[in-house]
Amino acid sequence: MKHTLLSVIFLLTSVLPAYAETDVYLNITRKGVEKIKIAVPDFLPDGGVRNADERTINKSAAILRSDLYITDYFSILWNNEFVNKAFVDSRKLKQINYEEWALFGIDYVVTATYKTTLNDLLIFTFELHNIKNKERILRKKYQGTQKLLRQIIHRFSDDVLLQLTGEKGVATTKILFESVYMGNKTIFFSDYDGANRVQVSNEEALSLSPAWSEDNMTVFYTNYRNDNPGILSHDMKTGKKTWFSNKRGLNNAITLSKNGEIAAYCHAHDGNPDIFIYNFVSKKEFQLTKSVSIETSPTLSPDGRKVAYVSDRHGSPQIFMSDIDGGEPERLTYEGNYNVEPAWSPDGDKIAFTSIRNGVARIAIVYIADKKIQYLSDEGLFRVVSPSWSPNGRYLIYSSNKTGKYQLYRLNIATGSSGRITYLLGEAFNPAWSFYWK
């Protein structure tokens, strides 16, 4: 695992994302739920060792505001000197002055103080206050090295979300993607918001189609060493790489089940791409499809019992579904003549995919029960492709070339709001959202 040196060239999203991007939610109806009004004043130092990074840490309240904003549950009070002064006054009084906070017209306030220790540890104390009820409803203390600053804040953001909405957040999860680096598509991973980017694959050979193991500790991807695309298994702790499959011919498009037991991938022997199922428990492999047509891009149901994949057995690529141990495949998509890149939702009832018609690529969802299709993006001139679900099923991450270059975006399935994630010179393709940390 190697940290890329290019960080300085890229803009990282540590500020509030741009408001109201309106091109990717036309078919979703926004629910008429009023947003929770919340204030997040700048974090305050609380003794400890004075540190050169203090200004950065102080500014990092913006990370929490951004996290809360992304969930679309919150309306965040624009931070200003009055908000910050109210927090400083509260600190002096050693208690929150709820009457004063109520003047801002907010429901909740998040406050945080931090200390840096001699051995370079950061200690954060976060509090969440209910203004109307005049009570503190959550207090959390997190510590870690300064490298973990963003992770610590993401963690508290998920605490706030769970406390106020009952929803499990994804702020600490990661994303894998391809980006062109030194002339080759190379695998990177980053935080869910695009920050803390780390290079995974060696840039000397083309690398494609990354996937996570269920504990996020192993990353799988296709790699072209020796002119033969094989699937590497890359241990994120030790950096050790071993071949998962380097059979002669194409090995690609691996995906792993949430229960950690099953892997599905595409292998082409003698030019005939088919779906293979590997069971990590029994260590047995099974060739699922045996037709002369193309079968690729498998995705597994959350319980690991079913697999959906792309097949062109009827002349053009469409999505099919079957049990992982075989049986008659069921066709899921009938609209359009090019439906690819299926991604099974974490709640199991639908599959997102890329639909290409008249040169326009957009993302859609097929509901398994009635095969109804819902298009999530409008037919624009740019392409919207390669959907991948967040582990809570609330977001899809996808790649779009609407700026002229492919970058990653996030779509909130419930509300239809979207935001940009990457700003990379080498573009960004084929995202894969991680599972939850165990």
Place this chain on the structure above:
Amino acid sequence: MRSLVSKFSALFIVFLMVFALQSCGKKVETSQDAVGEGVEADANANTATAEVTLDEIKASLTDVYFDFDKSNLTAASQNAIARNAGALMKIEGLSILLEGHCDERGSSEYNLALGDSRAQTVKNALIANGFSAGAVSTVSYGKERPQCSASNESCWQLNRRVHIEVR
């Protein structure tokens, strides 16, 4: 798709015979030229002869093109394969790598599979034309190594190809 290939196999063999006859004459001509040069040049004549001829063969090879989302052969691509087979068989024992490519439309994974099928189609057709099966490897690059980067049909056409690399 495969049945299509086998249907055409017989046709290829006819093509092969025609081209084999033509190229036989050509081969003699080429090597005589080369030998002549070698004799005049130096003692490493034999090595030099082989290299020049191999370069000529490489230069005469052409990519085999496909229709969108298809891995079966058009009449033009069948002709290209027959010509390429004829050229490749001028030197005995050549090893080749067939690279399958696609245009930028569609998904990366589907195109990788499609490129693999295209490379295999050309492999089968070359073998049907008399080329040795053991000497052919295939690899698919899908849409990852385009030859032309504009987003229009004339460019896409150039990218939907199987490229023959002599190893």
